Amino acid sequence: MPSTLPDGDPVPPSGDLPESALHGLGERPFGFYVHVPFCVTRCGYCDFNTYTASELGPGASREDYARTAIREVRRARANLGEADLPVRTVFFGGGTPTLLPAADLVAILKVIGEEFGLAPGAEVTTEANPESVGPAYLEELRDGGFTRMSFGMQSAREHVLRVLERAHTPGRPAQAVAEARAAGFEHVNLDLIYSTPGESDDDWRASLAAAIEAGPDHVSAYSLIVEDGTRLAARIRRGELPMPDDDVAADRYLIADGMLAEAGFEWYEVSNWATSEAARCRHNLLYWTGGDWWGVGPGAHSHVGGTRWWNVKHPAAYAQRLTSGASPAHAREVLTSQDRAVERLMLELRLSAGFPLRELDRPRVVARALADGLLEVEPFKTGRAVLTLRGRLLADALVRDLT
Missing domain, CATH: 3.20.20.70 (Aldolase class I)
Known part of the structure; x- marks a missing residue:
């Protein structure tokens, strides 16, 4: 289960x-x-x-x-x-x-x-x-x-x-x-x-x-x-x-x-x-890319303006909440600015559009990733760091190092 x-x-x-x-x-x-x-x-x-x-x-x-x-x-x-x-x-x-x-x-x-x-x-x-x-x-x-x-x-x-x-x-x-x-x-x-x-x-x-x-x-x-x-x-x-x-x-x-x-x-x-x-x-x-969405359904997650919440898990509990006029939300968290910055890096760096190089605040990690061929600075996307093919294979580890 x-x-x-x-x-x-x-x-x-x-x-x-x-x-x-x-x-x-x-x-x-x-x-x-x-x-x-x-x-x-x-x-x-x-x-x-x-x-x-x-x-x-x-x-x-x-x-x-x-x-x-x-x-x-x-x-x-x-x-x-x-x-x-x-x-x-x-x-x-x-x-x-x-x-x-x-x-x-x-x-x-x-x-x-x-x-x-x-x-x-x-x-x-x-x-x-x-x-x-x-x-x-x-x-x-x-x-x-x-x-x-x-x-x-x-x-x-x-x-x-x-x-x-x-x-x-x-x-x-x-x-x-x-x-x-x-x-x-x-x-x-x-x-x-x-x-x-x-x-x-x-x-x-x-x-x-x-x-x-x-x-x-x-x-x-x-x-x-x-x-x-x-x-x-x-x-x-x-x-x-x-x-x-x-x-x-x-x-x-x-x-x-x-x-x-x-x-x-x-x-x-x-x-x-x-x-x-x-x-x-x-x-x-x-x-x-940091948009807002409402998740409908049992166990569904939502995010609006830095607040994230998730619904009760079982369909029967979900239906009972809504039938009684209550919210089906089980719990929520309000993300700190640091939480949001880390999540943005985790998600955007995985995209071919890359992440602004000037916002990567671990210069030694960035320099090593560039030297090791994990990142490149995309010439057509001014100042954005983009994963190379090798970098895509090691994306999770690189993000951990950068955060």
């Missing part, structure tokens, strides 16, 4: 935000994340806040979920006051959002638009398992205002999918991309995972080739992380599977970057590649 929620300061039943959070509201980009916590089965590597039908228990259901989420959208409007907050991005994640009827996702989006207004050209994304959608479903989403699809492909090799306990067949993601294109989606992402136990370099190359051939304009590739409490972690602990190797993961990353670059994809964040600037995920960029 997922890990417990972090501790924090109490949130008033009304959910009112501190004055510091409301200062400058509307001057920063604003988006919504909508968490849909349902899955048909739990993948062996997953520790997200998700629930199968047998785990859900009384007090919550898929059938009522859209109505409950809409209550939180309306509460968000009340808590944020009358500030003009056109929504630039909306991202439905999970779980498997597309286990809900398309009409439910469209209804939630419609209320977000009614309460806040969608900015011109707003990006609206939903994640989907490839087997959870079909042409009619995708057409309904597109007609309802969705602009971007993100499919969980993970691998093109059947034995790798078995280790990950993924339900789809290897060829299904490519079919889903084609169906999304036919429905009118200009922007389509495929998510891949590398370094799964039992995966070879050739398996990884085959997955990349299949993803590229499917024709998305965005690919995300993440190294498998073995999370405590998952079935995968238990299998590794029992010796049934080997622990993923960091050196192997680095080699797989280099393979990915080379193949994707050759196919016309350009990295813009350490784990993300797109065929054009328009194809980049603007919702994630909002996170990475």
Whole structure:
């Protein structure tokens, strides 16, 4: 099961935000994340806040979920006051959002638009398992205002999918991309995972080739992380599977970057590649560049003006709070200026746009990183330090040194 929620300061039943959070509201980009916590089965590597039908228990259901989420959208409007907050991005994640009827996702989006207004050209994304959608479903989403699809492909090799306990067949993601294109989606992402136990370099190359051939304009590739409490972690602990190797993961990353670059994809964040600037995920960029967002759903996290909070975890507790007229927030924290500076460095340095060199206050660390070929000063982005390919492999360690 997922890990417990972090501790924090109490949130008033009304959910009112501190004055510091409301200062400058509307001057920063604003988006919504909508968490849909349902899955048909739990993948062996997953520790997200998700629930199968047998785990859900009384007090919550898929059938009522859209109505409950809409209550939180309306509460968000009340808590944020009358500030003009056109929504630039909306991202439905999970779980498997597309286990809900398309009409439910469209209804939630419609209320977000009614309460806040969608900015011109707003990006609206939903994640989907490839087997959870079909042409009619995708057409309904597109007609309802969705602009971007993100499919969980993970691998093109059947034995790798078995280790990950993924339900789809290897060829299904490519079919889903084609169906999304036919429905009118200009922007389509495929998510891949590398370094799964039992995966070879050739398996990884085959997955990349299949993803590229499917024709998305965005690919995300993440190294498998073995999370405590998952079935995968238990299998590794029992010796049934080997622990993923960091050196192997680095080699797989280099393979990915080379193949994707050759196919016309350009990295813009350490784990993300797109065929054009328009194809980049603007919702994630909002996170990475210090925007504000409201997270709807059980366990969802939000951030507004330096205040971060997270909702109660279980769907039944979440529904009960909102039905009774209370905020679903479990706890919150007000970030210090130092906290925000560190988080900004952690996130922005991972972007291809880099970080202002003059704001890196560890000159010896910077000099060593430049000498070691981890950073370069991008000549076309005046005075910005940018990770090299080698620097991307060591980004986490470099950020630790810089903070």
